[in-house]
Amino acid sequence: MTLLRHTTPEIKPRKALTINPAKTCQPIGAMYAALGIRGCLPHSHGSQGCCAYHRSALTRHYKEPVMAGTSSFTEGSSVFGGQANLLQALENIFAIYEPDVVAVHTTCLSETIGDDIPQIVAKARQEGKVPDGKHVIYANTPSYVGSHVTGFANMVKGMVRGFAQKTGKKNGRVNLIPGYVEPADMAEIKHLAEALGVKSILFPDTSGVLNGPLTGQYSMFPEAGVTVDELKASGDAIGTLGLGEWASAEAARYLDSEFKVPCKILDLPIGLKATDRFVDTLRQLAGKSVPESINFERGQLVDVISDWHQYFYHKKVALAGDPDQIISLVEFLVTLDMWPVHIVTGTPGKRFEARIRELTADIPHEVNVKVEGDMFLLHQWIKQTPVDLLICNSYGKYIARDENIPLIRHGFPILDRMGHVYFPTVGYKGALRLCEKILDALLDKQDLTCPEHQVELQM
Numbered sequence: 399m400t401l402l403r404h405t406t407p408e409i410k411p412r413k414a415l416t417i418n419p420a421k422t423c424q425p426i427g428a429m430y431a432a433l434g435i436r437g438c439l440p441h442s443h444g445s446q447g448c449c450a451y452h453r454s455a456l457t458r459h460y461k462e463p464v465m466a467g468t469s470s471f472t473e474g475s476s477v478f479g480g481q482a483n484l485l486q487a488l489e490n491i492f493a494i495y496e497p498d499v500v501a502v503h504t505t506c507l508s509e510t511i512g513d514d515i516p517q518i519v520a521k522a523r524q525e526g527k528v529p530d531g532k533h534v535i536y537a538n539t540p541s542y543v544g545s546h547v548t549g550f551a552n553m554v555k556g557m558v559r560g561f562a563q564k565t566g567k568k569n570g571r572v573n574l575i576p577g578y579v580e581p582a583d584m585a586e587i588k589h590l591a592e593a594l595g596v597k598s599i600l601f602p603d604t605s606g607v608l609n610g611p612l613t614g615q616y617s618m619f620p621e622a623g624v625t626v627d628e629l630k631a632s633g634d635a636i637g638t639l640g641l642g643e644w645a646s647a648e649a650a651r652y653l654d655s656e657f658k659v660p661c662k663i664l665d666l667p668i669g670l671k672a673t674d675r676f677v678d679t680l681r682q683l684a685g686k687s688v689p690e691s692i693n694f695e696r697g698q699l700v701d702v703i704s705d706w707h708q709y710f711y712h713k714k715v716a717l718a719g720d721p722d723q724i725i726s727l728v729e730f731l732v733t734l735d736m737w738p739v740h741i742v743t744g745t746p747g748k749r750f751e752a753r754i755r756e757l758t759a760d761i762p763h764e765v766n767v768k769v770e771g772d773m774f775l776l777h778q779w780i781k782q783t784p785v786d787l788l789i790c791n792s793y794g795k796y797i798a799r800d801e802n803i804p805l806i807r808h809g810f811p812i813l814d815r816m817g818h819v820y821f822p823t824v825g826y827k828g829a830l831r832l833c834e835k836i837l838d839a840l841l842d843k844q845d846l847t848c849p850e851h852q853v854e855l856q857m
């Protein structure tokens with residue numbers, strides 16, 4: 399694997415060039431979010447190539463077929479606009495595939511042309527191309543700004559903008575916006591809410607959609623995901639918890655300003671402290687007390703952290719990924735007494751570096767942080783200051799191989815391993831799994847590389 403052997407340790411200033419980006423494009427996040435609505439077909443308003451790429455990126459990560467429509471732009475639509483294509487597409491989709499919802503997102507091309515999606519959707523309704531009882535929501539997702547996380551956030555905002563209603567009577571439920579996490583993470587967040595006795599509306603909810611069982615029968619729209627009625631009810635909720643500033647805050651704040659549903663934005667509940675904050679905030683919001691079952695899960699995690707502390711202690715870690723994920727992961731690593739020293743995110747955002755600096759303030763080591771950074775820079779930093787562990791998506795495997803570092807795959811995309819869609823990393827159970835993965839990675843390397851006389855059976 400000579401792919402990255404060109405990486406030099408010497409870092410030269412580079413402004414107009416990204417090498418091996420630590421992000422992907424907006425519509426991928428919008429498509430993923432849309433799949434978390436029951437009976438929803440995502441629709442890509444652009445060329446077939448974009449749609450094929452987005453679908454295949456999601457399929458390769460989730461190992462499930464991902465369906466989506468496309469406006470199939472030609473040279474003509476690129477010049478004159480895609481209105482006719484979208485009108486025709488909506489008519490065909492509702493007639494042939496019968497979804498309850500079509501979630502339209504734009505692409506670089508339709509954004510550059512300046513297609514007015516709300517106007518086109520209104521026209522489709524006027525012309526009877528959207529059958530009664532069916533819905534079209536939309537999000538603008540130009541990929542030359544932001545990342546897949548921005549696209550996810552835009553589509554989640556599109557959900558509440560398209561569906562939320564206010565009857566004037568609170569329904570006692572709490573909106574939970576889980577952030578750009580795996581289907582298993584969404585299920586774990588629901589599990590924690592249920593254990594607390596909190597009635598929640600989780601959206602989007604891809605659990606059971608992209609990690610469902612093999613039944614022998616293909617269903618284009620699995621019986622899973624948040625329902626349209628639940629999304630409508632989000633406007634009557636007693637509060638919203640948005641998990642992750644980058645992926646969830648927009649929608650949470652929209653519900654707050656338009657429907658007077660008070661919101662709190664928390665970090666993703668990855669690791670001990672962030673999960674504690676999530677459980678505590680949810681408990682307070684719903685007026686519940688923490689049940690013994692959750693205390694038990696927490697206690698198991700604390701036990702593992704203390705039992706295995708000597709293996710975590712002062713191990714240096716490099717991380718690349720999405721800002722919401724990385725902030726919580728860094729906090730957890732610091733809790734474990736590890737040293738996150740090289741940190742890159744490809745997604746823009748002003749508060750990221752300040753949060754990381756805050757979390758790593760007590761580390762007696764230089765901490766490199768780059769927002770809108772790339773994997774090439776991460777690799778250069780690693781060459782200058784080697785690390786014991788790399789946490790990254792599958793693209794990190796080239797760096798891991800070149801530098802002989804254990805790699806934990808985390809984030810999006812994971813193309814070469816299974817498990818991420820079935821086993822959570824959020825909550826206390828998720829943190830236990832993270833501990834297991836970190837330990838396995840560190841100890842496997844030790845077992846394979848230590849001198850023969852130091853090989854231990856009992857560790």
Ligand code: SF4
Nearest residue numbers: 423448451505506541
């Ligand atoms: S970056 Fe733009 S042109 Fe490329 S696949 Fe994404 S939406 Fe399409």
